[in-house]
Amino acid sequence: MKETVFIIGLGLIGGSLGKNIKQTYPDCRIIGYDIKENDVNLAKALGIIDESTSSIEAGAIEADFIILSTPVFQTKKIIQSLSQLPLKRDVLITDTGSTKTEIMKASTALKEQGFTFIGGHPMAGSHKSGVTAAKTLLFENAFYILVEDEGNDVAIQKIKKWLKGTKANVIVTSAKEHDYVTGIISHFPHLIAAALVRQAANESIEYPLAKRFAAGGFRDITRIASSNPYMWSEITFENKHVLLMLLEKWQNDMNRLVDIIKNNENESVFDFFKSAKEFRDELPQASKGAIPSYYDLYVDIPDIPGVISEITGYLAEERISLTNIRIVEAREDIYGVLVISFQNEQDRKNAYNCIKKRTAYDLYLI
Template sequence: MKTVFINGLGLIGATMARIIKAANPATTIIAFDPKQENITTMVDDGVVDSAVDFETGAKQADLIILATPVSGICSSLRQLAELDLKSGVLVTDVGSSKETILAAAEPLMNRGIQFLGGHPMAGSHLTGSKNSRLDLFANHSFFLVNGNASPAAIKEYQVLLAPGQLHFSSLTAKQHDQLVSATSHLPHMVAFALTNTIIPEVDDMAIDPGIPSGGLLDTTRIAKADPDMWTAIFTSERADLLAQIDQFQKQLTRLRTAIAVDDQDSIHDQLQAANEARLRLEEKR
């Protein structure tokens, strides 16, 4: 993979570029991003060799990485299906809605072009290439959802990402979307809703709250995430997210009922179960 084209140099796309350049400095990385500051940062850092338009970059590449919001990835896949791409090119992405993306990649795969879905399970509320870094994905899962890529192409891609210290896991698009909806999409939704619940109430008190409590800051940190990206995620993964919201509402109702009737045993049991479950999560890291 001598030439890599990355469409989108936000936090994730720029991090991918840094990992690939670290793997092989001789690799030519070309990129497109509508924000000039993202391009400038990566070119000045010596990671991206040049900026190109989408069609030019796609036609020159041995590897194409789509690193825009999900709606943009789907649009790019449809555009790629109409272009004359290099023989043996591998197309991949970093989006979080794999069933939607795999469906959009069908016309591309029907032409015999290799597609491999990808999704790093790491990120930050910070955005833009200026916040990208080589170790952003280190010791986190990187999910692979294969469309029609050959074992050799997948292996070559994994080798190219070795400096990122990723833990690769292969699964189906449905498995991916169910898992990510529960572990990422629902927590972000809750953080957004919790912030919108608490902050207006505090503001209406007309009292300076001083330094906010650690509990508030901890549980709402991810509400600082990019609204454009998360709007695209929520609307592309409606069914799975709505199912997770229903399950969350059941848990809230169960706890609310116990509080309302002063059922201290039930309250304690629910909190204890959550405490133990959270500790098990830490043991897996």
């Protein structure tokens, strides 16, 4: 397609979409804009964009397809600005925000001017951020949500065509359903993870050993508490009505749990854990969800000098890239003490086979 794409926001998501579109449609022209000049220059150097623009207005009026890959509060402001511009009449506009109700309300300003807006949310992420972390495989097998409350099938098919190269699982739904479901499986868990960490931090003042033990399983189950606090405070308020409902339900469940523990209701406590285990065991393992996956491999190694360099040496020989490596001092649920993180499932599988055939160390995947 010899059309012009304008990407506003050249971070991980915007950069990765640019890479995918350029790979799928090499004849298209991609213009990029970001408030960080360094990111714009990097995007050019990496071939993600063909050219840059000094203003949103200049890029938008030339575009056939506009992608707003910015924080939600900025996206709403940009939508308002775009509605005042002489855009092409058949321009298609989308965003990548993780909440949709408020953005779809804001998009009314565009629709009143006769422009087409389709809400978007690619459920993908990475250990790294920024345009230098952009990659074409970021969205592969991930869910890519499109939101169109008025059922514009023509626009939906057009945006699916633009996204063909992502190899994502595209799902169309309403803003209401999107925000409630993502609230359940993404936004709410971030609140709970942060609350668990805050409780541990408070308790560690009196019991310092808690911080040391938290390096094990606790660190893994609360890893999302390390997410960007600015982004998550924004998401909390953008989706506050859903989160308040979920928090109220959570409080009721916790109050019920307090009662059954106080009353020594052994069977009820057993059912509490059993039902949670059964549901979790039924969750898909191969597909990507709303929270980015971490592909960790646990290696039970002896505490002797050189053993870590031995393991990483084997991986280097077979050119298997890793993203992180750490030693776990205390872990109550598995025996692994060396945790190696990978960018994707295939790298982890290759590493498993590599270490397995060269050593007698026990390996664990969870």
